Amino acid sequence: MDKYRCTVCGYIYEPENGDPDSGIAPGTSFENLPDEWKCPVCGAPKESFEKIG
Numbered sequence: 001m002d003k004y005r006c007t008v009c010g011y012i013y014e015p016e017n018g019d020p021d022s023g024i025a026p027g028t029s030f031e032n033l034p035d036e037w038k039c040p041v042c043g044a045p046k047e048s049f050e051k052i053g
Contacts, residue, residue, distance in 0.1 A: 004030045004049040009042040013049065 001015035013019070013033075018026040019040055024033060030049065037046050 001027075001029045002051050002053075005052045006039045006042065006044050007048050007050055008044040009039060011039050011041040012052070 003015070004013045005011070006013075013030055015029050016026060018024040018028050019033075019037070020026075021040055022037065024037070030051075033046060035046060038044060039048065
């Protein structure tokens with residue numbers, strides 16, 4: 001699964017880790033995150049993330 005970086009603060013969303021503090025289970029792909037999900041570090045919206053290789 002692809003990783004995504006927040007273009008505001010640099011946080012990397014790693015699907016294998018999920019975002020437990022936001023109730024996102026490990027193994028959840030970025031595409032399957034709820035539209036209202038926000039960066040856990042800076043609060044930027046999902047649209048502020050870019051796919052990284």
